[in-house]
Amino acid sequence: MKLPPFEYRAPATVGEAIEILSASDGAAKAIAGGQSLIPIMAFRLASPTVLVDLNGIAGLDGIAIGKTGVSIGAMVRWRELEEHNGLRAACPLIAAAVSHIAHYQIRNRGTIGGSLAHADPAAEMPGIAITCDAQIEVVGKQGMQRVAARDFFVGPLTTCLAHDELIKTVHFPLWPRDRRWAFEEFAQRRGDFAFAGIALYYDERPDGAIDNAHVGVIGVTPVPRRLDAVEEILNGKKLDDGVLALAAKAASAAVEPDDDIHASAAYRRALTGTLLERALIAAAKRECAQ
Amino acid sequence: MKLRFEINGKGIEADVAPRTTLCDCLREHLNLTGTHAGCEHGVCGACTVIVDGRAVRSCLLLAVQAAGASIVTVEGLADGDELSPLQKAFRKHHALQCGFCTPGMLTTLHALLSDEPTADEERIRDVLSGNLCRCTGYIPIVKAALEAREHYAKKQGSKAG
Numbered sequence: 394m395k396l397p398p399f400e401y402r403a404p405a406t407v408g409e410a411i412e413i414l415s416a417s418d419g420a421a422k423a424i425a426g427g428q429s430l431i432p433i434m435a436f437r438l439a440s441p442t443v444l445v446d447l448n449g450i451a452g453l454d455g456i457a458i459g460k461t462g463v464s465i466g467a468m469v470r471w472r473e474l475e476e477h478n479g480l481r482a483a484c485p486l487i488a489a490a491v492s493h494i495a496h497y498q499i500r501n502r503g504t505i506g507g508s509l510a511h512a513d514p515a516a517e518m519p520g521i522a523i524t525c526d527a528q529i530e531v532v533g534k535q536g537m538q539r540v541a542a543r544d545f546f547v548g549p550l551t552t553c554l555a556h557d558e559l560i561k562t563v564h565f566p567l568w569p570r571d572r573r574w575a576f577e578e579f580a581q582r583r584g585d586f587a588f589a590g591i592a593l594y595y596d597e598r599p600d601g602a603i604d605n606a607h608v609g610v611i612g613v614t615p616v617p618r619r620l621d622a623v624e625e626i627l628n629g630k631k632l633d634d635g636v637l638a639l640a641a642k643a644a645s646a647a648v649e650p651d652d653d654i655h656a657s658a659a660y661r662r663a664l665t666g667t668l669l670e671r672a673l674i675a676a677a678k679r680e681c682a683q
Numbered sequence: 684m685k686l687r688f689e690i691n692g693k694g695i696e697a698d699v700a701p702r703t704t705l706c707d708c709l710r711e712h713l714n715l716t717g718t719h720a721g722c723e724h725g726v727c728g729a730c731t732v733i734v735d736g737r738a739v740r741s742c743l744l745l746a747v748q749a750a751g752a753s754i755v756t757v758e759g760l761a762d763g764d765e766l767s768p769l770q771k772a773f774r775k776h777h778a779l780q781c782g783f784c785t786p787g788m789l790t791t792l793h794a795l796l797s798d799e800p801t802a803d804e805e806r807i808r809d810v811l812s813g814n815l816c817r818c819t820g821y822i823p824i825v826k827a828a829l830e831a832r833e834h835y836a837k838k839q840g841s842k843a844g
Contacts (some may be wrong), residue, residue: 498739584813
C-alpha cells in the first residue's frame with residue numbers, strides 16, 4: 394500500500410506543467426486533489442515516473458457566475474462549491490450533486506477538474522457536466538480548446554485528454570430561474586460510490602408540459618450519459634403516473650449495468666428506474682428558486 | 684526532500700522521499716504515531732489530520748504537498764495532560780473501545796466543530812460517514828460530539844468578542 398517511487402514536480406504555471414507532461418511522453422501524470430490518483434498509485438494500478446502537482450499553479454481556482462452561466466476553475470475543491478453562496482441559485486444541480494460526493498475530508502481536497510479528468514463512471518460531476526451540456530476548457534501545447542462534455546468522456550476512466558493536456562475551466566450554461574431539477578442517487582453508505590444516480594432538469598411550457606428535458610445517469614453505464622429515450626417520453630407531456638411509469642421503464646431499459654460484489658445488474662437496472670421516478674417527483678414538487 | 688511544517692504549533696523539519704505520504708511522514712519520520720494508518724487508500728478515515736484548518740486524509744496527501752502548512756494531529760488536541768473538551772466527552776460517553784479510529788474521529792470532529800459549532804446531529808453523522816469504527820456503533824461518538832459543541836461555541840464566541 395505504499396506508493397511507487399516518482400519524481401515530484403511543482404510547476405508554477407499551466408505552461409510549465411504542460412511542458413513537463415509533454416516531455417515525459419506519457420510517463421508523467423498530473424495530480425490535482427489526489428483523492429483518486431493516490432489510492433490508484435497505492436494499489437500500484439498506476440506508476441507514473443513523474444508527478445506534476447497542479448496545486449501551486451495560480452489561476453486555476455475561482456468560481457465565476459455571469460450572464461452566460463457558471464465558470465469553475467479546474468482546481469476548485471468540492472468544499473468551495475459546497476460553501477459558495479451564489480451557486481445554489483446559479484446552478485442548483487451542481488450544489489445538490491456536490492453534497493453526495495465522497496466524504497467530508499475528501500471534499501476538502503478533491504477538485505472538479507480532477508474528477509472530470511479521472512472520469513469514474515459512478516462519479517457525480519461527470520454526470521452533471523453531461524446533463525447540463527457543460528463545456529470543458531482544455532489547454533495543451535496547441536493552446537486552448539473547448540470540448541463539449543458529451544465528447545469529453547470516452548470510456549471508464551478514459552477521456553479525450555492527451556497526456557500533455559489539462560483542464561483549465563468548466564463552463565455550465567445559464568440556468569433559467571424557473572427550471573425544475575433534481576439529483577437522486579443511491580449508495581450503500583452516504584458518500585460511497587453510487588450504485589446508480591439520476592441528474593435531471595426540465596423547463597415548463599405555459600400549459601405545464603415538460604420542455605427541454607435533460608436526463609443524465611451515473612454508475613450504470615461505462616460513461617455518464619443522457620437518456621434520450623426518457624427525454625423523448627417526457628418532452629411535451631405533463632407529469633402523471635402514466636408518464637412516470639413509462640419514463641422509469643425506459644430508464645431501466647436504457648442502461649447497461651454490470652454485476653459486482655455490491656449489487657446485481659438487475660438490481661441496478663431496477664434502481665435506475667426507481668431513482669428516475671423519485672427525481673421526477675422531487676423536481677415537480679420543488680419550489681423554484683426565486 | 685527537505686520539508687518544513689508547523690505541527691501542533693511547533694516548527695518541524697523532515698527529510699523524506701516524494702512518495703512518502705503525510706501519514707507515513709508523521710508516523711515514521713517524526714514519531715507522531717497518534718495518527719493511525721488504517722486502510723491507506725482513503726476509505727477508513729483513521730489517518731485524518733487537520734491541514735491549514737481543514738480535515739484531510741493524511742494517507743491521500745503527500746508530505747511534500749503539506750510543506751509549509753500548519754498541521755494539527757491528535758497529539759495537538761490536549762493541553763499538556765489536560766484532555767480537550769472533545770476528548771473528555773469521548774471518555775465520558777465511551778466513544779471508543781479499541782481506539783484505532785479515535786485519532787481520526789477526534790481530528791475530524793475538532794475541525795468540524797471549530798468551523799461549525801452549531802452542527803446538528805444530521806450534519807455530525809454526515810461528516811462522520813467518512814470515518815469507520817468497528818467497535819462503538821457510532822452512537823456514543825455522536826453523543827460526545829453533540830456534548831462538546833458548547834465548548835466550541837464558547838471558544839468561537841470569545842474569539843469574535
